[in-house]
Amino acid sequence: MNIQSKGLKTSLLAAAAVAALTLAGCTHGTSVQQQEQNAQTADTSSLEQSQPIPHFNYSQIRATAIDAETISANGTQTTSFFFQLGVQDPIFSCPSLGEPVANTAQLSNPEQIAPISGKYGGGATDLPQMDPNGIYAPSASSGTYVICINDTGGKYLQYWEGDVMTVTSAATWDRATHTLKVTGAPTAVIHTATNK
DSSP, X not given: OOHHHHHHHHHHHHHHHHHHHHHHHHHSOOOHHHHHHHHHHHHHHHHHHHSOOOXXXXXXXXXXXXXXXXXXHHTOEEEEEEOOTTOSSOSEEEEEEEEEEETXXXXXXXXXXXXXXXXXXXXXXXXXXXOTTSSOOOSSOOOEEEEEEOTTSOEEEEEESSXXXXXXXXXXXXXXXXXXXXXXXXXXXXXXXXXX
């Protein structure tokens, strides 16, 4: 046997030994983490077979979200009531358009990506970005904007630092019973499973 053949034989034997040890390591002693993962996989598979995730052809919660977004976007006729903390009855109400808008809502992206560099390299981070009006919107606030309508049909913006309740109908507040009374026909089409 020449030296080249001996070297090849030795290399093949070494490779076979490494493969055997690797295989033995894989089949001997599964880690506790792997056992836990295997058990969870089996449990999930069993639950998916006996209690599969339901499928719905219609979703009322989705329809409600779509209706609310449509009312907001279309400026549907509404009535809004403005409440003061600790006071049982609203202190103000008005015919209004659409839904109240939180003053934390922004038309532009509230964050911007800013490059950073350092001694060991660079990257990027998120930084606040001002609104087009030149100020930074608050991250949390009780402020609310409502477009109200006066007696002559003129529209004005009402800002309120308290709770606002809005209903898609003409409505009044009954101070005797401390409840809202709907006094007109609904102003928005509300979708349900029967009229989808």
